Amino acid sequence: MKPDRMTSRERIDALLAGRTTDHVPLYPFMLGFCTKNVGYPLATAYSDPQKSFAAQLWTQEQYGFDWGPIYGYASYGTWEFGGQVKMPEGGYEQAPSHVSFPVQTEEDIDRLSLPDVKTAGFLPLAMEFSRLQAEHGTAITLVLGSSFTIAGNMCPVEILYRWMLRKPELVHRLLRLATDHIIDTVKYWADIFGAKQVISQIWEPLANNDVISPKQFEHFILPYLQESSTSILEWV
Secondary structure (H helix, E strand, C coil), X not given: CCCCCCCHHHHHHHHHCCCCCCCCCCCCCCHHHHHHHCCCCCCHHHHCHHHHXXXXXXXXXXXXXXXXXXXXXXXXXCCCCCCEEECCXXXXXXXXXXXXXXXXXXHHHXXXXXXXXXXXXXXXXXXXXXXXXXXXXXXXXXXXXXXXXHHHHHCCHHHHHHHHHHCHHHHHHHHHHHHXXXXXXXXXXXXXXXXXHEEEEEECCCCCCCCCCHHHHHHHHHHHHHHHHHHHHHCC
16 A cells, blocks of 8 residues: 555645645545544443543544544434434434424424524534544534435425425425525634634535436435535535
8 A cells, every 4th residue: 555645634635725646545434433543332432422432532543544533423403403313222223203293283393493503402412522623633524414404304305205296395394494494503603612623514415306306306406515515615
């Protein structure tokens, strides 16, 4: 193997700036592995920012991957909008999972409101984690679902897909709330740490072309993705 010509920090900085790197950066997403690797219960990856950060930092030093500690989970939006999640237990759960959704019926949508970004769901834990990132000089990341994925965590996915076909106006109401929440949350992080210091990771796994069509993507997903991205980029 060729020897490295860059440090991990130099490699990531070059990647984000669009410059050539000495090799493809290694960016694993393995929060649960890191806690198990150092002897902590898997749930601490999500419930204890101090231990989660330390476990990821130690594992990065052990294995030599490039990106530093991050904090996020796939079910984002359930707890934040008033539902319930549970921490992973046993040998077959690797992340927080749904217990109850804030939206089960059409009437539930009328009761929804925008979450307080300072107190809702996992956000206080995510903020504590980001303060550790800032303290240790690692990248300050904010991991969120994109609008459609958050909507699919506000209500069961099978209901969301059914409403796309039969009652699209309900889906748009969920997407409006999800988009406004994304913008509010990133703005809160930018106000605390500075817009140029925050790396927003907007994940959209539910917008999968195995389950939705290109026309559905264009109608339900693209406008909200463009809106949130444009708003975030305006702050930088």
